[in-house]
Amino acid sequence: MTSIATAGASVTEQHAAIAGARPWQRLVLLAVGLLVALGLPWFVYPPVAMDIAAWALFAVALDLLLGYCGLLSFGHAAFWGGSAYATGLIAIHLGVPFPLAVLGGAVFAMILAVPIGYLSVKRSGIYFAMVTLAFAQMLFFIANQASSLTGGENGLQGVPRSFFGIEAVETDAFFFYYAALPIILLGMWAAWRIVHSPFGRVLVAIRDNAPRARALGYDVERYKLIVFVLSAGLSGLAGGVFAVSHGFVALPELHWTTSGEVVLMTVLGGIGTLWGGVIGAGLIVMLADYLASSGFDGIGIVTGGVFVTVVLLFRRGIWGTARHLWLNRKRS
Amino acid sequence: MTSTTPTPRCALRTEGLTKDFRGFRAVSSVDLEVAEGTVHALVGPNGAGKTTLFNLLTGFLKPTSGRIMVFGDDVTGMAPERITHRGVARSFQITSLFENLTPREHVEIALQGLTNQGLRFWRSEKLLGRRRDEVDRLLAEVGLTELADKPTGLMAYGQKRALELALVLAVEPKLLLLDEPTAGMGIEDVDRTIELVRRIAEGRTVVFVDHNMHVVGQLADRVTVLQQGSVLAEGPYDEVRADPRVITAYLGEAHSA
Structure with a gap:
């Protein structure tokens, strides 16, 4: 477990990254990040920009679990897709403004995560991954069977985008992006807050050395369960926004390939970097969009190739490698 | 009883x-x-x-x-x-520390082990710094004052063992x-x-x-x-x-x- 989690950066480097990031550097990074987030739909087709933002939050949520607690979930589609369906159903049947529906979806994902997390955090390593995968697949089959509620294979159609009667947002993807972006940014801020809290510090300790943390009086399973539920909630925010943005929920949102895709994005960006997932998500979504629009249907081959290349050549992921180079440049 | x-x-x-x-x-x-x-x-x-x-x-x-x-x-x-x-506090035979934390962070973690403060995911980690005096005292007790903010992964073996003792003491056993x-x-x-x-x-x-x-x-x-x-x-x-x-x-x- 430890080797997975700390593969991203060496001890000294992680430390240098903590100690070396000066306030002005952090502010510059924050400003650049916000500018990119605000400018994205000017350069990218707005619905795709929204996809990038949603997947980015999903990847950040996964990294909270994988990078900071060393738990590789292979069933996060359950929370992304589960929230997508819940958000869609709330929006369809209650007609509430979409941020409320998304919030409802996230709460549903968290409730779902309590029993799943309770049963899976008792296991670690590959067994944890398998248990989470099994639960997600169960949910997939339930959603497929309960077609009167979910639409089964046809998906959940006609998810409205109500937003206080503001027509621009409700009909135009460009304006919708700006209405939904605060939800994504709020989710990212929450992830940052969690990582840099007393709780986050304990998570890193548990990741590094769980028996030691127990000997210090920490109920390790309780911490793992809490971070699991928090990660599910943030994944749920992302999944809900995704559902509203598309106006329907497709069954594959719950499929294991969705779980795999978000792991891919996180690893690509850099495990344990938190913001690496944003880069990973941007890259994969744009690549998939470019390939799809140019009529190439072997997207998996290309993203898989990129993944293998990055894992073999840049083990730290894109963000991790960039950080590594930056720190070395300063040192020499 | x-x-x-x-x-x-x-x-x-x-x-x-x-x-x-x-x-x-x-x-x-x-x-x-x-x-x-x-x-x-x-x-x-x-x-x-x-x-x-x-x-x-x-x-x-x-x-x-x-x-x-x-x-x-x-x-x-x-x-x-x-x-x-x-x-009851224990130390471990094989040096058992948190590689990515500094000695100060180790002791901070150990000090809050008996509280529920560690569950506060909505607070800033600066909260951990509040018990600075206690942290400094424990680090001084085991002779690690100068290494307090250096990476633990790079410390000498004897220093790591000393940090183990500081952790054991932090839970007031x-x-x-x-x-x-x-x-x-x-x-x-x-x-x-x-x-x-x-x-x-x-x-x-x-x-x-x-x-x-x-x-x-x-x-x-x-x-x-x-x-x-x-x-x-x-x-x-x-x-x-x-x-x-x-x-x-x-x-x-x-x-x-």
């Missing part, structure tokens, strides 16, 4: 403590009694079951049979973190279990550690494992010798050292080693 306690209070008592690993009996009906405020050494050749016994006492292993009482309360089968909450506090140390570090353990033993009960008889002689009020999972001898250091059975067990080990 209802059991009669005629003699000075027992910090730790085991009754018939036994642990089997797939037919191999690692610890065999061990009865141990450690009076409050004393320093008690567990010695024995390799494979005598010392570390297994430690893991049983701290909840990391569940005993096959027998009971463990800490300050009169039955803690048999309790989870490690709950035993810690009862005032009444009963300390030290698994080979001087393992792998050079002479100078050993003497410094003896000094340190003697200092922290004041007002506390200490049970420790060590191979180094010099350390045992310097620190222990009483000694329990284990062999093949059972108690071979028990008593004050000088008495135990002179016990012919102990000499045989130890010399036999020394010759074969």
